[in-house]
Amino acid sequence: MNLKLSNGTEIPAVGLGVWQVEDGAQTERAVSAALEAGYRLIDTAQGYGNEASVGKAIRESGIPRAEIFLTTKFLPAEDDPFVEAEKSLERLGTDYLDLYLIHWPQGGPTWAWPGMEKVSAAGLSKGIGVSNFSAAELAELAKVSEIPAAVNQVYFSPFAYRRALLDAGNEAGLITQAYSPLGTGEHLTDPVVGRIAEELGRTPAQVLIRWGVQKGLSVIPKSVNPERIQKNFAVFDFELDDAAVATLDALDTTGGTTESNENKWW
Numbered sequence: 001m002n003l004k005l006s007n008g009t010e011i012p013a014v015g016l017g018v019w020q021v022e023d024g025a026q027t028e029r030a031v032s033a034a035l036e037a038g039y040r041l042i043d044t045a046q047g048y049g050n051e052a053s054v055g056k057a058i059r060e061s062g063i064p065r066a067e068i069f070l071t072t073k074f075l076p077a078e079d080d081p082f083v084e085a086e087k088s089l090e091r092l093g094t095d096y097l098d099l100y101l102i103h104w105p106q107g108g109p110t111w112a113w114p115g116m117e118k119v120s121a122a123g124l125s126k127g128i129g130v131s132n133f134s135a136a137e138l139a140e141l142a143k144v145s146e147i148p149a150a151v152n153q154v155y156f157s158p159f160a161y162r163r164a165l166l167d168a169g170n171e172a173g174l175i176t177q178a179y180s181p182l183g184t185g186e187h188l189t190d191p192v193v194g195r196i197a198e199e200l201g202r203t204p205a206q207v208l209i210r211w212g213v214q215k216g217l218s219v220i221p222k223s224v225n226p227e228r229i230q231k232n233f234a235v236f237d238f239e240l241d242d243a244a245v246a247t248l249d250a251l252d253t254t255g256g257t258t259e260s261n262e263n264k265w266w
C-alpha cells in the first residue's frame with residue numbers, strides 16, 4: 001500500500017527503519033530480509049553511519065532501484081544539505097534519493113531549506129521533507145518554502161498520538177511518518193496492546209503498526225531479526241475496528257500535542 005506525496009511520487013505505508021542498526025553485516029542482513037519480505041521503503045540517515053551497507057544490500061537484492069523508495073537525512077550539524085546529499089549518494093551508491101529529510105530542526109526550522117530545495121532542483125532527491133518538526137516549526141517553514149515539505153517524520157505511536165501535529169501535517173498537505181512506532185520496543189509488552197493482539201490473533205507489533213497505517217501515516221518499524229521484519233510487514237490483511245482504534249487512541253500520554261518530541265536533544 002502506498003501514500004501519495006505532494007511532489008507527485010508515492011511512498012509505501014510501511015518501511016524498514018535502520019536507526020541503531022550496526023553498519024556492515026547487521027544492516028545488510030536486515031535490509032536484505034526486508035526487501036525479500038516485500039518492503040520497498042528503506043529509511044536511513046547520514047547520522048546512522050550505515051548508508052553504505054544499506055546501498056550494498058539494495059544493489060545485491062537485484063530489485064530495480066526504481067522499485068525501491070530510499071530515504072536518507074541531512075545532519076543539521078553540517079553546513080550545506082547539497083554537499084551532504086552528494087556524499088550520502090556516494091555512500092549509498094545510487095544516483096538519486098526518493099526522500100531527503102532535515103533530521104531535526106537544529107539552528108531553527110528554515111535555514112537549511114534553500115539547500116534542500118537545491119537538492120530537489122538538481123534531481124538529487126525526488127522529495128524533500130523534515131523530521132522532528134513541531135506544528136509551529138512546520139508553519140514557519142511553510143512561510144519561506146517554494147517547494148513544500150512532503151514529509152514530517154516524528155516519534156509517533158498510540159502512546160505518542162500527536163493528534164494536533166498530525167492534523168497540522170494533513171493541513172500542510174504532507175505525509176506524517178512514524179518512527180519508533182513500537183516505542184523502541186517498549187510498547188510491545190503493554191497489556192492493552194497485548195489484549196487487542198490476542199483477540200485478533202496478531203502480534204503486538206502488528207497492532208501498533210496497523211494503527212499507524214489506519215491513521216494515514218507511513219510507518220517505519222526497526223528490526224534486525226528476519227522473522228520479526230517479515231511479521232511487521234504483514235499488516236495489510238486485517239483491520240482494527242473502531243473500538244480497537246479508540247482503545248489504542250486512549251493510550252496517548254502526550255495530550256495530543258503539536259510538539260514533535262518531548263525530549264529535544266537538538
Ligand code: A2P
Pocket residue numbers: 017179180181182183184185186188203205206220221222223224225228229231232
Ligand atoms: P529487534 O531489532 O531485535 O527485532 P521501534 O521500531 O519502535 O524503534 O522498535 C524497535 C525495537 O523493537 C527493536 O529493539 C526491535 O528489536 C524490537 N522489535 C521490532 N519488531 C519486533 C517484533 N515484531 N517483536 C518484538 N520486538 C520487535
